[in-house]
Amino acid sequence: MKRSLGVGLAVLALSAVLAGGVCAAVEKIGYVDLARIFDEYQKTKELDKSLEARGAQKQAERDKMVAEVKRLRDEAELLSAKAKEDKQVSIDDKIKTLQEFDRSTRDTLRRERDSMVRDILKEIEAVIGDYGKAQGYSFIFNDRVLVFKDEQSDLTPQVVKALNGSYAAKKK
Template sequence: MKNLLASIILVCLFMSCQQQKIGFVDNVKLINDYQEKKDLENKLQIKINAFQKRTDSLRQAFQLEINEAELKARKMSQTDLQKLSQELQQKEQILSQRVQFEQQQITQESQSTNDSLIKKVKKFVQDYGKTNGYTYILGSNEAGSVMFGQDENDLTQTILDALNKSYKE
């Protein structure tokens, strides 16, 4: 009976002495330094620049139309002037709606891309943790979810390197 009790105590002590493997990553650095994110941002910036050029071009053309209308307005009757004013207001409204629609599309694309990128990084960190025997990998951010961690437990650069290597492949 004493041997059984001693064995149980020994097993309990052994289990309580096992350390859990815990690491942490700086979420902001991990996401911002991920090469795929940089590449996606560059592609999005190209779309934004093209959108801005189209918008500027449309606004310049509309401004020219307004300038021409102002010259014509001096010789128009009141009825024709009101009609011209309504046409210009409609064109301006259509232009504004078009610009707003394109802005919304770019915003939605950006949000969707960011969401899928974050999911991908989370999944990668989970797989990394399982593969490397971690019990926990915590996320550090500016809000302070990890207030302190020893440098040897900071997995940010290790995971970032593995993530970028995976992306290149």
């Protein structure tokens, strides 16, 4: 009986030691909402405003070009057939210029936006990595790949705070 009790206690003690080792090996895991971080990042907001301002400026330029085409068409209505044909060449040239302007502006703004997004995502990833290392996380996932997520593991607010804090410090 004493022997069985001794063996039982030994097994129990061994189990406790092994369980402690298993618990120590548990990985610290979190997730972030990358889209929300991107949208709430102050630098994103500022660069979006800048792009909107440039877009509005380009739209004003385009509106002037459209008004010029309309003016030329109105003038052409009053001209004779021969003069109308000559004016149509000028109108066609203005339309081609307008179309090229539209294409060029759209491409330029798209490239600028794409470059901005790439740069911001690199910054976000760096901050997430730094935050994860500092807080002892083994893994931080993008929430879009998760089927189930516990709200307590959401690191989004902390990352947004760290990101905006570092951005504000850089601006000073």
